[in-house]
Amino acid sequence: YRVEPPPALAATGRFDFGSAPIADISRTHVTVHLPHDPPAQGTWLSGVAHLASTEIPISGRVHRVAGHKMTLELDLMIDEFAATLEGYLTRAQLLDLLC
Numbered sequence: 001y002r003v004e005p006p007p008a009l010a011a012t013g014r015f016d017f018g019s020a021p022i023a024d025i026s027r028t029h030v031t032v033h034l035p036h037d038p039p040a041q042g043t044w045l046s047g048v049a050h051l052a053s054t055e056i057p058i059s060g061r062v063h064r065v066a067g068h069k070m071t072l073e074l075d076l077m078i079d080e081f082a083a084t085l086e087g088y089l090t091r092a093q094l095l096d097l098l099c
Helices: 079-098
Strands: 011-015 018-025 029-033 044-051 054-066 069-074
Antiparallel strands (some): 018 029, 029 069, 044 054
16 A cells, blocks of 8 residues: 655655655555656665654665656565554555545
């Protein structure tokens, strides 16, 4: 289940090539809007997801590229970071239901 980060819980991805707003996020994937051409499909990347007031490290392979949007299939996370991501997704889903 992917959620689009609501304005109250803005999310960005920070990579070696710069920061990009997160378009949607789930337990297994994150899609970002890049200001430039994305890396090739299959490229492995690592970075940091800034989820409202929390940051977690992320890594994975470029799963899909469409224009300037890139979807990253996330690697497994350690429990602490997976719990942080889960908490963010829960808050974003609740805000989605309330609005």
